[in-house]
Amino acid sequence: MTRRERSMPIDNSEQIAEWNGALGQRWVAMQRELDRIVVPFGDAALKAAAPQPGEQVIDIGCGCGDTSIEIARIVGAAGAVLGIDVSQPMLEVARSRGALANCAHLAFRFGDASEAGLPENIDLLFSRFGVMFFSEPTQAFGHLRKSLRRGGRCAFVCWRTPRDNAWAMTPLSAARTAMGVTPPPADPNAPGPFAFADADRVRALLSGAGFGGIDVQRFDAAVSLGATPRSAAESAVQIGPVSRFVREVGLEHLPVILDAVERALAALAAPDGHVSMNGSAWIVSATNPA
Template structure:
């Protein structure tokens, strides 16, 4: 797939506000269950303090924002920010239903818009990998923190260590010529989920953004990717590298979709557990940093 040059977050925001929101909502029971395990590990190792003012970057449905508010207690306040209006609408509705009084949400492009603050703590669970200009975005986060304020973010490690995403993309690649992302009219999600997989690259981004005391901790888990093999195939073709290739390839992919589904189903069988669920090894970084005191 030809690399695409992103000059702003407009296309990624449009994607997350339309097709990706719909697909994430449909398979939320899979994605949120999987991602929460990474977030729980990160928060157990470096939680906010009681009473902290907290920024939740790329908050999605707001479940992380409500979790942060519970950890930091009733005297804390959490602001969840996402560029996609539909995610924020869902987050507001669910927070109201949950009577979460110390949580607020707003639509904002983290790369370009004021984020409020000053915050004591910023958190992101898989919410920082899609920026067209990650240095500008992370600099904006750093400016929103008080001196000495902490950043904790979870990002995917390399694709090779996330077997289901890596191998499902390989299946699609066997059947579909690599599409040219620049030529396709399909929306993309920006640089993609593995843009911060390299620790050296991500460390350099944070240094350029003005952070110090940067650390990386690896998390490896067995991640649920489907309640059964059929659902795992549907999930792989909804979100992730395999799904993006299929969307960008358009008719070329649809013509061979039965073959793709057949081979993905065989792959899912390799990861099927005794309970029938499909579970595969997955790996992420917990990245820590501080705003200079």
């Protein structure tokens, strides 16, 4: 495959630094818990993407490689899959998993997909919650689109609004209450998990980047947080919005926050103690005009 380089830089340095520090290490350590949250949504996005045998695919924000390996299985030896991510800790796991899967047509690469040189004539761009962190999303999607062949496809999943995702916001609300914190109004379009919550904005971004055939569909699924309120709370304070809040207020407050989150989740637990809450996302698909 030939590669194409960008000439205009995009500054995602803050995000990249986070994913190569403690955040990336936490996501590696909590991979099993994260899978409980994201796998149903990723499976729905893969169904919409419909990779085919022999296709060439880029998996954007591939993380620990789950979706890349599954796509490689589908496209087979006649195809090729490149997983790209900005987190070296997660890529180390991805490469180990890829080696165990014995997929010679699967490769992983460190890089910022919004500006990295990418293979050309790609059939499919895919992402499971990996595209909401771009500092300049229209520019980033325009760059990505140029790697697609004419008629090539783009498919990704992104979270809807915070209020539609109780699994994330219930623990955060409990943590804020425990600390007596009332957050200032946030920029809903700032890079982060909920940056693409507005479906109209997603359509506008993709259209502005030159995509056509844009389709945005709601997908809801139950998010399993843990077998007990305590285990669910322990997961919540390490990943998702609560983990960032803990860093903001100081780790010395972690015991108080953990107890508050546990109490909030206990009130919602099933009779057997399991904690499951609603999650809601957009399944987005688009094409590079022929």
